[in-house]
Amino acid sequence: MKKLLTAFVGSLALASAPVAISAEATQSLKLAYDADPVTLDIHEQLSGGILQLSHMTFDPLLRWSNDLTFEPRLAKSWERIDENTMRFTLREGVTFHSGNALTSEDVRFTFERLKQSPDFKAIFKPFSELKVVDETTFDLITSEPYPLLLNAATYIFPMDKAFYSGNDKDGNAKAAISKQGSTFASRNQSGTGPFKVTSRQQGVKVEFERFADYWDTASPGNVGKISLTPIKENNTRVSALLSGGVDFIAPVPPTDLERIKNNPETSLVTMSGTRIILFHMNQKRFEPFQDVRVRQAVAYAINQEGIAAKIMKGFATPAAQLSPAGYQGHNDSLATRFDVAKAQALMKEAGYEDGFTITMMAPNNRYVNDDKIAQAVAAMLARINIKVDLKTLPKAQYWPEFDDRAADMMMIGWHADTEDSANFYEFLTMCPNSETGTGQYNAGNYCNPETDAMVDQANVETDLDKRAALLQDVEKRLYDDAAFVPLHWQDLAWASKGSVKIEPILNVMNFPYLGDLVVE
Amino acid sequence: MALLEVNNLDVRFAVRGGDLQALQSISFSLDKGERLGLVGESGAGKSVAAFSILKLIAQPGYIAGGEVLFEGRNLSAMSERELRQIRGNRIAMIFQDPMMTLNPVLTVGTQMVEALKAHRRISTRAARDIALKKLQKVSIPSPDKRLDQYPHELSGGMRQRVIIAIALLLDPDIIIADEPTTALDVTIQAEIMALLLALCEQDNVALMLITHDLGLVSQVTQRMLVMYSGRIIEQGPTKEIINDAQHPYTQGLINALPQMGEPGRRLYQIPGSMPSLSRIPPGCPFHPRCPFVTDECRQTMPEYVQSGNVDVACYEVSKLIEQENRAPEVTP
């Protein structure tokens, strides 16, 4: 899987595939996610829901394919000019929903807007500027050599500059981004994507219609109309599918996998995901956690396979490290190490044979089975005399407690925005430092200057093999130092009626490419 | 043949400890236009007798035996549907407490019109006119206004007048009045009683008056029967009983009345109190309180014996009568 970034040369061939006639888009699709998009302004919030919306109504310059390679979309091709610049060539004949044609100026406008958006600002920090060369070519320039340039470029969904310029009827700038009130951009949209939003009642229903002259005529997608209904309650969402009320649902709770699999009319697709679930051991709050032997004892006491099999019903991949397979930092040599005897020996060695009492907190409605996982971990720790006072909270109340580091062990899940290992370390294991913003979610107060230095070095290392070796070494050190207790990567699951062919359009990032969906 | 004949009527209440004998072989008759008084302490079964005629006894009471003949037809054997044609139409009732008798949420007009329409095929318009006429007959001030008023807007006396009007709506043959004036204050009582009597005489309606007020019975009724623990112990012409009561209990009742003629006389008080339905003693129910009690009284219920026109159920009385019959015509 090392060939991750070197694939871009190969992709050139794809761009000039023969033009196929686009299938007759007549089918309609009833879709049920667990939440509907918070806003139509795709720069207002960086969340799974908004990115899924972006892939429906906008198109990125390039996007991830199933096997974590880059597939060119609005950018026909790209090539590296020098250490800091990448030149992109736009595809011709692409129009926005408003009818305006796509030009480099639109991409620059989008780039500037991304730089202002509170949520996306961090991802585009390394970029200094986007220079327009001509109508269909532009340069993306970073302030210093940056290996994840293309990863970040997948977040650029060109917006229709003309549509979003000027002021709306209340006199506010149409391009304004605001968390609080509703802006022009949060209610109206003009993108290049396969679908247009026809009607939207927040929290109730959003309806889409196929964009007549969508540029990607090669797309096999034959869905003309989509109606998205948010169904929050897992049970109800599954019942809606089984009773024929909806055609396609996500996410699917682990407890219902069996039922959907052996139901003849429905089909299930699962993929191992990239969201790691782990527990931090707060060294500052609880002094014994500063002893590496105690941390290793805790690591040995946890049975990741048991949790994945029994609680997640096989719907998770047991983890011994942060980076999932396919990431540069993934170190194959690290394996899960469940061994109660060794754990007890380590506790004895550290002088805590008769154990101690700690507090533990976890959310109860943020990650899949989060409260059940926390209970299982508490039970496992009890086996080595660590008495756990567990408290689970709804996510709204949990995060303030997490920011205050209110318990000795706290659960957190993390999905790397850049689909790259460095992101994990920057937020979860680097020494907490409010100026640089590193270690913002490091609830363990783990601080290892060596590994921090290695991560900084990796961030500017453009030679991919050397970068991969560096990141895998970091993973190994964290493993030996038991900096945290990794549990598993949450798998993703989607379910649909037999007639809805969802397999080809799904991917590990959970951005279903509905434009290409075929419904028999 | 009398208008109404009650023969050996038995009424029991199926209560927890087995059946209570509320009425035991009650027999009496009522002729057209006749006024009959039912007297006795409260709990003697007067009201039960009245209600059982129209089979209106509340659960868990039931008619265990005997018959109630009205114009020769046995009411107690009738089906509910047939009995409904008699109730209110041929035999009307007046309850004791006017405050409770009229439905609080319906206007007087509605409650009168519905009674008419229940028995006659008549338009509401015509029914209202009849009701108006009847209200005038019971001399209620501004009767037309009353029809649209609710019961709580009328005084007790006025309400009883309405009830009397309702009773007369369908020109019944008999009116059964269960203590019609007890709940009213004294000044109104005489007025209402006089009104009821006048109307009964006027339309030749038989009146069955249930009361514990001996004075009222003596002035108003032609015949009377005295009840004790569900049995009739004495019945006959009112005048004869009042002047020469045979049964010790009746004598006790009469002596308990303050007499105008004898100021300052200590009122006689019958010792003890009437037994409740669940503890009726064997034999004559009055024997524990009777000054002339004999062993015979304690075993069996005395038969009725004729003394003048009065039927009495008491061994002492029947002994006295035998002596009189056997005694030769000593006195000239």
Add this chain to the structure above:
Amino acid sequence: MTTATVSRWDRFRESFLWYSFKRDKIAIVSFVVFVAIVLAGVFAPLFAPADPYDLAQINIMNSELPPVWMAGGDAQFPLGTDAQGRDLLSTILYGTRVSLLIGFGAVLMQGALGILFGLLAGYLGGRVDAVLMRIADVQLSFSTLMVAIIVGAVFKASFGNLMFGEIAIYMLIVIIGIAEWPQIARTVRASVLAEKKKEYVDAAKVMGFGTNRIMFRHILPNTLSPIFVISTVQIANAIISEAALSFLGLGMPETQPSLGSLIKSGFDYIQSGSWWITLIPGLVLVVLVLVINLLGDWLRDMMNPRLYKG
């Protein structure tokens, strides 16, 4: 002269209460079942094969085992295990104890508040009555869920999150106690209004008794029968409200489940095979509440003088 001291037991045996109880089969059965459940709950540590609160005994590997009479059942867990691998039978016993505790505790609190406010509103009337009844209205407009959120926030502010385990029960008792006291207050007020008109109250006033004495020594005893009747219904409601709160994630914590939170935790499994995690505790909950309601009905029919007179 010595009156024969009738022992309390004879008086009870002789009373109509015992009489109607003997004849009413439903009442007998529900009473027996109720006592059985209460005993099982109270003495949970004795009957329960395992201690669900001791996390060391829980092994994740034997989670979701079916009850022993079904295929795959394990004798060690007669009613199977829940998602955590906890023995369902012992968890239900402990859960019943928690639910009963919450039920009775909440009703005690409701009773105290309800009787006090009901008496004051009913007896004093006028402005006091209006104010108290408006407070009751405000209270009733807050469903138990909203009260749970508010009281939860207050408890969190004062005790912080960490001690949640120990204080959860008391918090829920306070929540359901506060949420439902108007029901009892309304009943008490209604019966006090009726009693107030009776002569014995005037007699007490004439004898110069203070208002408190009249209210508590004279009027209250006469309003006991409706209070007793509504309390049984309120116990049933309290247990169901706790279940509802657990369903919304605001009830007892997972580590000390009540019947309600047990049902909630098993909820996701109901349609996917291990139905017993929800249905068995659900059954116990329904039976417990049903029995309490039946006893309440019998009490109401028995104690309600108007019905009895008929």
Add this chain to the structure above:
Amino acid sequence: MLAFLVQRISQALLVMFVISLISFSIQDGLGDPLQQMVGQSVSEAEREKIREELGLNDSFVVQYLRFAGQAVQGDLGTSYFYGKPTLEVIFEHLPATLELVIGASLIIGFLSVPIGVYAAIRPRAWLSKFFMGISTVGISIPVFLTAIVLIQLFSIGVTVNWFPPETGWGSWLNGLFSTEGGMPSYGRGDGLVHLFGTWHSGFFSSDGLRHLTLPAISLASIMLPLFIRLIRAEMMEVLQSDYIRYAQAKGLAPHRIHFLHALKNTMLPVITVGGVQLGIMVAYTILTETVFQWPGVGLMFLEAITRSDIPLIVSYLMVVGLIFVVTNTVVDLVYGLVNPTVKLTGKKA
């Protein structure tokens, strides 16, 4: 009459003021709204800036005064999540809840009166015992359990094979108990007819009604038993009264006695208690709406709680408080109309 209304309006304002004070004071207990609005990788400094913008850092008093100032002009603040004025959001969701409550009330009305009356007239009949038994069981089952069973039975469908399928009667019984489902189990359907403003009604289309059935039944399942028992108890008491016996003495037909004389008196206490229960039912919708994904104010409130969308929570509590006072007032008015003995100063008989 006017005095009565003025008194009630002032009470409504007082109730809303008290509610707003309480809900505002528990603000910090409801969690940090910012968490929901911002992506995970937004720096602390960034969050601080937004928090400042939203005025979340001001002291409690300052925030409340600002809120009260706007509230007086009818603006109860803007919802963080919807980005729209909270009243607008509430009025968008209110019709769904009201239709659910109306649907449930109709079911209750049409079922509880006949059953309650029948059970009162013939308490010994086995049918009455059957209904009373079901109503007691009904009260004992929590609403979310009923809802799930309804979905399982009527929308997903259940194939029963308890009985030996090969035998004739076995397969017949299996057929009897199995259901093939098909009823919609979520949402309000597509057949909504636009009435006025934000009111899209499901009553006027078959699809809308089909979507309304299961949720309305499950919501009614909480209150139906209560009303049946209430009507039965009151009716039995009324049947003992003198005016009923007098009506019989007048020779009136039984159905007139039961359904006019007795029922009208029975309904008086039922209206007062029932009216209050209707107010409470609005709060019960939260559970039903969660299970049926019914886009009403209950679900909106629950999601506001999970997102700690504080302005929306505060406004919802105030609106529910207002609805409660309004239903109470309507109940008193209706009671005044039906019960002639009560003068219209809202005094209960």
